[in-house]
Amino acid sequence: MAHPVIYLIGTSGHPNFGDEFITAAWLKYLAERAPQADVWLDCPQPGSSSTLFAGMHPRLNVTDTLWRAVSESCHLPADQIGPRVRELVTNLGSPAYDLGLLKLRDARSLHLLGGGYLNGVWPHHFALTEAMLAVKEMTGAKLYATGHGLMPAVTEPADPKAFFRDFDYVSVRDKDSARAYGVPLGIDDAFLGANAEIARDTPDAEGLFVCIQSDMTDTETFEKTIASVRPIIERAISAGKQVSYVEAIPGIDHAAFARLADLIPGERFIPFAHIWQHGLPLSAQQEWVTTRFHFHLLASAAGARGVALGIRPGYYDVKHRSLIELGSGWEYIGADENAASEPVTPAGGNLSSHLQNLNARKRAEADRLYPAPPPGSQSQDRRGGSGTLLGRLGSARRR
Template sequence: MSRPLIYLITTAGIPNYGDELIAMAWLRHLARERPDADVLVDTVRPSAAAETLAGIHPSVRFTSTLWPVALLSPSWEAADISRFAASIVADPARLAEVEERFKLLIRPDGIPWEASPDSVLAGLEDLVSAEVVHMVGGGYLNGIWPVSLGVTAGVGAALQRGAGRAVMTGEGIGPYDAGATDVIRGLIEPFTLVDVRDTVSAEVAGLAAAQVTCDDVFLDLGPELYATHGKYDVVVNAQADHGASVEGLTEFVVSALSRWKVEPGRVAFVECRPGADDAVYKAVAQSLPEVAFVPVSEVLADGLPAGPGVRWISTRFHPHLVAAAAGSPGVAISVQPEYYDAKHSSLIALGSGWPMLTTLSDPVGWPEGEGFDQAKLKALREQKVAVAERVYGTRRASA
């Protein structure tokens, strides 16, 4: 008798700290609750995802199937990429019409996409046989990355071909323009469960308040995510993508460290996305060479440096979430208001205790507070576990 297949769709493997954490959380949950199933993780870069995620579930494999299908679209307009991806999933023989385009699948960092016509065909066969197709959370459903619309459309087409159920959890949806908003609302209609992490996402997708919970990382927060070694008094994550000002962030951080009278040797910069999170560090290190740099590989392996005695500055969402959960007070900086305001504001609304800055011109005082209250974290985890049980049930219930 064949084993049931669970098909997870994620952007892990870029790599990006938050995306890796979300995928890890669901794989750990499935290892506990669904060890009977095979799990196929559809991601942007399977080999990199496997370095972090392999072995978490006893029967996990990795593919890149729906992502390259969407990328093969001749047009990235919302309606066009959605129709194209859905048509390929509905009739995989159509891949022959765009086979030459596989040669063009080169990531922005110059790495060839890990996909071929044969691997995509095999992945599509797995997709349509899945018991559950699960788009795990993250901030990828928006107009910045229109390819995600094609992925979502592909899931809908898979349902038409026999896939069991489609769900999405912990999604951050938007921003989209008006036309793309209509497209995403239509694409999520076949999903039996749609769960988002903030009220702005619910408004964009036209969802009810009951469909708003929290980020998927709350499903599996635990001490393994925190590095409480006490090496640092201040930890910074400062990105250079999403229109962030490297010069402005550099000046802000140097000024804050001086005003807070922090020894540079007690300061660390944490990388979340390689290639996007070292520019500010390098600029600060020109004047403060003692500051440390912690690569994302070390953060994922050893935990995020955080805890009650560690102050934080973060432009990214998931360091804000995890550091506040560990008890760190901090400051969030929104470098792209239309994208990051909703993300950071959602954590503040849940009780992180961090202020959010939308300008770098105002001085900020020494962060105070204790991050998330432990009772609140327990409630958020229970809320997320309830979502997981709606998707996968429990071992007790299935025994």
Template sequence: MFYLVGTTGFPNYGDELIAAMWLRHLAETAPEAEVWLDCPSPGPAQVLLGGIHPKSRFTDTFWRLCWEAPGDEPWEVARWVRQAMHNPSMACRWAAGIELAAQAQVVHIIGGGYINCIWPKHYGLLAAAVGAVQRSGGRAVMTGQGLWPAAEHATTLVRELAAHFDLVDVRDEPSAHLVEDVSALSHTGDDMFFGIGSHLYRRPGEPLREVMLCLQSDLLEMPRPALASFVAETLRAWDVTPDRLGVVEGIPGVDRSVFDLIEPELPGARFYPFAGVWGHGLPAGPGQVWISTRFHMHMLAAAAGADGVAVAVNADYYSTKHRSLIERGSGWTLAKDLRAVERPGGGGFGGPVLQSLREAKAAVAAKIYS
């Protein structure tokens, strides 16, 4: 039995893509295996992802343990969760789920940036994985992890827990430095490098807008009007008319509110809601220019050959994420201070670069599920 752990079901476009990618991989390589995905919102995750692997099922045991742990401090959470994995009576409402996880051959914490100082209770996920495989005799692995920025006093905790993992794969340089002493470390980038393909995009020949926006309103270190003003000024400087503009939503509602502020000045701009992007593909391709705060829009648009500006709305968290793609060859410009930027022309990821990134991630997948 394979036990995946991810932050799916919210929904968040990038998180759903990563989970779908791993479920698709297991559907191809292990269609008869029992696969569980432990996530915060198993109901919505079932609706979005339930048909990908024929034997996939969804639960939220590890997340419930993290939320129920006394206190918010990472060491406290990790200690309590690990104890509960060995003594389910401490968390009797989730005892059945604990016993299920303790049968896993592989506990796989799939990629994303959800175990760090922004969500300190999530360090309990590492502790739950370690507790599960200590009971089952299986293997704990993590892939594509963005562990930076680390919570205060949590560096030693992360290293001690990571030492129990058979494979530790991270997506950015600060995360690699955080766990640099772990012998099983690899640094292959975000998990979605393994899953990029034509199935993620709109059908060939479908008209695309020349300039695209993806603007979040969560985790901002600046007021929403400041971000809206930056985008409006940039569009004016680039002489972009509304009929050439598209706006993409990565999290439903959350990625609409900044655009709402400038929409009255942009009649004719096309809005692509999350449901449409999920169901029909991302409207990205060569010749476009994007302005995106979202990491996975940056990744997938650049993979499609689009130029772009990545806006870091959170200095430590989002700068690290976007920089990890730029350093791997996305060709995008990083805007860190909401000052005017020139229209970029980097051309996105090159084909050989993408192939190399995919091969590195495929090698990680083979180590886990060969």
């Protein structure tokens, strides 16, 4: 019996907590929904991803085929990257990973997992959609994209709606993306796994939690953000609260901790590896100050109050405000504002009050993409061609 092939494309493996969390949520869902499927995860860092997601799906394979095709085309002018990747997918011509390109033709579906990696910051990543469209033209595979943040919008092509033409299902997580690209508004993919994360046993989850990133911003904004957070930490300490620092990206998020180490003791630094293995400390008794979007999402989902700090206008402000519009109850303070005078106070409500509904929405979306097979049914092989591998290679090159 042939196993159906589900092909996932995401930006996991860096590692970055939010990207890894989304990928893990989908893998765990598919382990429950489609345990007999061959799941392929195409990501920039397959080595670390193999470790991060080990055991999350019984038939998981990890590769970097499409990400490699994109990265190795980045020397070209911007308007040639997509066509070059499409050409590789259709006609091969990259012997080092032609076998990976052929594997795409076995997929029933290709799914671009959610996140904030398709936008004007990394416009070349849209070549991934060109690759997916090329596969659909050859095999009829279904194309999905869920929970994306597409802002800031790309400036080329003139009509960004063309990127998702012929996709079978698309959703984005913020209103600006929905308007700019003409696609339906949904919610972030992390809501698929939020319930399970909150349910993990994470003791010592009280007090003030801090995370300030040093990437995706300039030196001046980074320094200003650290300076503005200091009074918040000092007030918490004066009130007898425990202060902890949580790392979303190893190293990148440690830079701010090093600058705040006179206020936060080393034993209260919680590295990425710890939260990945043991869970993000979450509770309704917390307060948060963070620039990280998915810490905002999960902490509010657990009932915590907090302040989200902006460090890149047009990117992080859109992300954080999408959660505030959902009802996170957090304050948002932009990069040009001063956080020092702002206590960590709730604006009213939090995502925990309607988390079950948000989870149900995301679960319904997932079920729509991956319907349960009828009882007693057997998987059917829908590979894009038959015969020997040599024959398939030859057929592709004659196109």
